Amino acid sequence: MKHLKFISRTVLVRNENVDEACRILNRIMGSEGFLDQYRRTMFYEKPTQMRRRINYEKCKAIYDEDMKRKINFVLRKNRPEPFPGCY
Amino acid sequence: MFVRVLRDFCRQTAAVSGRENVNRLIHIAVPLEKNRDRRSFLASVPRKDEGTEGEKFVFIDSAITKKEDMFPDINTPNMHFGGVKFSDVPVCHIKSSRNNTILHVTKPNGERIMIRSCGMEGFKNTRKGTNIAAQATAIGLATRALDFGIHTVRVTINGLGPGRMSSIKGLTMGGLKIISVTDDTPISWNPLRSRKQRKL
Numbered sequence: 441m442k443h444l445k446f447i448s449r450t451v452l453v454r455n456e457n458v459d460e461a462c463r464i465l466n467r468i469m470g471s472e473g474f475l476d477q478y479r480r481t482m483f484y485e486k487p488t489q490m491r492r493r494i495n496y497e498k499c500k501a502i503y504d505e506d507m508k509r510k511i512n513f514v515l516r517k518n519r520p521e522p523f524p525g526c527y
Numbered sequence: 528m529f530v531r532v533l534r535d536f537c538r539q540t541a542a543v544s545g546r547e548n549v550n551r552l553i554h555i556a557v558p559l560e561k562n563r564d565r566r567s568f569l570a571s572v573p574r575k576d577e578g579t580e581g582e583k584f585v586f587i588d589s590a591i592t593k594k595e596d597m598f599p600d601i602n603t604p605n606m607h608f609g610g611v612k613f614s615d616v617p618v619c620h621i622k623s624s625r626n627n628t629i630l631h632v633t634k635p636n637g638e639r640i641m642i643r644s645c646g647m648e649g650f651k652n653t654r655k656g657t658n659i660a661a662q663a664t665a666i667g668l669a670t671r672a673l674d675f676g677i678h679t680v681r682v683t684i685n686g687l688g689p690g691r692m693s694s695i696k697g698l699t700m701g702g703l704k705i706i707s708v709t710d711d712t713p714i715s716w717n718p719l720r721s722r723k724q725r726k727l
Binding site (some may be wrong): 445446447449450451452453454456458459460461462463464465466467469470474475477478479481482483484485486 | 578579580581582583585586588589594596597598599601603604613614681683687692695696699704705706707708709710711712714715716718720721722723724725
């Protein structure tokens with residue numbers, strides 16, 4: 441389906457605050473991966489580079505997942521002992 | 528050439544004769560070292576402004592406020608802004624590339640009214656690709672548009688470059704009222720083969 445212009449990827453300006461609208465637009469474009477895709481396809485990505493990038497992204501995702509779990513474990517609330525190891 | 532040969536020779540002798548300099552490299556190819564220096568230099572240079580302010584960081588003010596009325600819906604084309612329908616408001620197309628910024632003002636059907644670019648504004652060569660040039664161009668365009676009788680515009684931005692944000696800023700400084708900002712960058716997930724990478 442064709443995306444309608446001025447409906448998709450559009451932010452209306454509120455209270456003449458153009459900067460805010462631009463920032464929101466940039467943020468959405470960045471978080472959805474549009475800007476990354478644009479930067480990546482500006483120049484041809486060789487197959488080796490693509491493999492390297494994808495492997496790196498996989499490793500990073502695994503590491504991030506583990507680290508997130510670790511941080512949540514350390515920062516967890518309602519522990520049976522509030523200060524474990526401190527007597 | 529001679530200097531380079533001499534330098535290489537000195538290095539070799541230093542490495543071989545001095546036992547304490549075991550860790551020192553024997554440089555046969557100076558250009559390799561030069562290339563590495565250049566890479567580290569390029570890594571230390573700050574990245575060029577791409578006009579993507581707000582991509583990585585959230586501003587707390589905008590995170591708190593509600594945004595429901597900032598996104599268009601099916602009724603938006605019929606909404607009135609200053610007595611004119613949203614779909615009948617003139618459009619300002621901004622194409623910001625790495626080396627230049629081009630601004631068009633068109634009628635809603637795409638018919639061109641005026642065009643300005645950083646090169647036309649008097650900036651030449653690398654100066655075209657700066658945010659100051661983009662802002663000055665946008666201010667110039669805004670004053671012309673006001674003379675023409677255009678007070679309200681919709682804005683579409685195309686591409687990443689130093690003029691992406693600053694040209695919009697310039698339009699508001701020039702006195703135009705912007706009612707919406709649209710991103711018009713061509714993005715494909717199965718693109719044609721693009722040009723080869725720049726050698727750095």
